[in-house]
Each structure stands twice: as C-alpha cells, then as structure tokens.
Amino acid sequence: MREYGVFAIFLFLTVLIVVSCGEDNEEDNGVITDTLVCNGTFRGTSAVVEGKRTYEPYNQLGDAYIRFSGTLKTNFEVMLMKYEGYTNLAPFKGTLQTLQGLLLIAVLDALPGDQMIIYDGVERLGPPEILGQFVCVWNP
Numbered sequence: 001m002r003e004y005g006v007f008a009i010f011l012f013l014t015v016l017i018v019v020s021c022g023e024d025n026e027e028d029n030g031v032i033t034d035t036l037v038c039n040g041t042f043r044g045t046s047a048v049v050e051g052k053r054t055y056e057p058y059n060q061l062g063d064a065y066i067r068f069s070g071t072l073k074t075n076f077e078v079m080l081m082k083y084e085g086y087t088n089l090a091p092f093k094g095t096l097q098t099l100q101g102l103l104l105i106a107v108l109d110a111l112p113g114d115q116m117i118i119y120d121g122v123e124r125l126g127p128p129e130i131l132g133q134f135v136c137v138w139n140p
Contacts, residue, residue: 030057038116040134047074063088083107
C-alpha cells in the first residue's frame with residue numbers, strides 16, 4: 001500500500017513539472033516584439049520610421065514570420081506603414097497609406113548596421129527603385 005502512495009506522489013510531481021514547463025514554452029514560443037525607431041531619408045527628404053516589429057519563429061532553423069506596423073514621417077506627411085512576410089522570402093511585402101492613396105512597398109530590415117531599405121513594391125524587370133534608406137535602433 002505504501003508503494004502506491006509513493007508512486008502517486010512521484011506521478012503528481014512529474015505531471016506538475018511537465019505542465020509547468022509546457023506553460024513556459026506556450027507563453028514564450030520564441031516570439032520577439034521590438035520597437036523600431038529608424039532615421040534616414042525617404043524620396044530624398046529626411047524621414048523617421050517608428051513602429052512595432054514582431055518576429056515569430058516557425059521552425060528550428062531560425063526562419064520566422066515578420067510583422068511590422070507603424071508610421072513613416074517626413075517633413076510633409078505622416079504615412080501608415082505595414083509589412084509582413086517570411087524571412088526566407090524577403091523582401092517583405094507591404095503598404096504605405098499616403099495622402100495620395102495606397103503605395104505598394106517592399107522592405108528589407110535587420111540588415112548589417114541595423115539598416116532598413118524601402119523599395120517600390122511594384123514588380124518589374126530590372127532592379128527595384130529604392131524609396132528610402134534608414135538606420136534603426138531596436139528596443140525590446
């Protein structure tokens with residue numbers, strides 16, 4: 001009878017440890033959200049990009065899904081900026097909501113030197129047009 005009591009306690013503690021470890025993994029999942037503040041130029045004028053970038057891993061190789069939502073501010077207007085995509089399919093597709101309407105963009109971020117480059121998002125033959133170049137500060 002005593003063996004059953006010891007086994008029950010052992011089983012309870014094992015389940016408790018497994019459940020608590022599982023909860024930690026479910027809460028974390030490796031998702032990283034950073035606040036970006038990027039200074040540079042957009043279409044030849046001084047500009048600032050600010051917003052939240054989420055990195056959500058989907059395999060053990062470091063591949064992830066990226067989401068960004070924020071603003072691009074120039075001397076003339078404030079634009080809503082969004083982009084998203086898989087790291088292995090960069091540049092990320094996105095949009096800028098301007099006073100004139102929706103502008104399709106493509107974005108490379110997390111480049112060496114904490115750079116971000118914004119391209120014209122229209123598919124065409126030849127290299128894409130660079131609309132903006134920035135240096136970013138990443139704050140967790």
